Amino acid sequence: MSKRVTSRHSHTSRIRTRAAVLAVGLGASVVLGAGVAGAADTLSSGKAVTVANAVQAQAAAQAKAATAAKTAAVAKAAEGAPQAAAKGAAGWVDPVKKYTLSAGFNQAGAMWQSTHSGQDFAVASGTEVVAAHGGTVVKAGGNGAGDGPAYGNAIVVKHANGTYSQYAHLSRIDVKIGQVVATGQHIALSGNTGNSSGPHLHFEIRTTPNYGSAIDPVAFLRGKGVTV
Structure with missing residues (x-):
């Protein structure tokens, strides 16, 4: 009898703990956005994910996006550089045309x-x-x-x-x-x-x-x- 009660109590505690962790993960997803949305999936697979893990994942995603944006901006500037150099090559122009x-x-x-x-x-x-x-x-x-x-x-x-x-x-x-x-x-x-x-x-x-x-x-x- 004593052994059965202990088992039931242990099973109930595991359910409550898992529910609490899931709630934390879902809350983090709402606050931190899509970068932490994968927290719920991770929890459903039985892995414990903390808010700190979610924040780190979001930071990594933002850093990756910022690097990609910077690379694109540099590439675009490089495309326009030859035109800018050609335009300013002389620095001076005739004051009138067809003269x-x-x-x-x-x-x-x-x-x-x-x-x-x-x-x-x-x-x-x-x-x-x-x-x-x-x-x-x-x-x-x-x-x-x-x-x-x-x-x-x-x-x-x-x-x-x-x-x-x-x-x-x-x-x-x-x-x-x-x-x-x-x-x-x-x-x-x-x-x-x-x-x-x-x-x-x-x-x-x-x-x-x-x-x-x-x-x-x-x-x-x-x-x-x-x-x-």
Whole structure:
């Protein structure tokens, strides 16, 4: 009689213990999500699984997912790298497209007080003018943006390498002083304002923002890899 009671008591205790462990496992599954959902299956096979085991399993799953995501991101960046390198290879661009070079740097003539201070790009009025290189607009407006009425409407952009680019005889100015522009960004439309014999863009490379510091812009651009 005593032996039978002990056996029944032992059997009941095992059932309660298994139920308690199962409850803990199921609770962990609800709290921790799909990463611990396998806890119930493990319990049904008779193996004891603790909340600590479940947390470790979830952490391992998250780490694996994070590694996979990082690998995918690196692969995607590598695919775009050649395109980015090609785009920024020159760093400088022509200020206008489909042009004809007309009056050149240091050219003498009655049109200028001494010699020509820049390079003229013959284009129709209204042609898009872009920043030859990224920088900050330091001058913009009529009267040559402060350099005199001969330039008409003009813009000067300061670049990080200590040089400045100037765009003159514009029909419209689409940037403001202090604005940061990127290489190739639209800044204006070409025109025929100021002392001009016909529609074109007057372009200068300067060592300061002001008139009198110009250097040969074509030689400069070619030195930067631009075909002019």
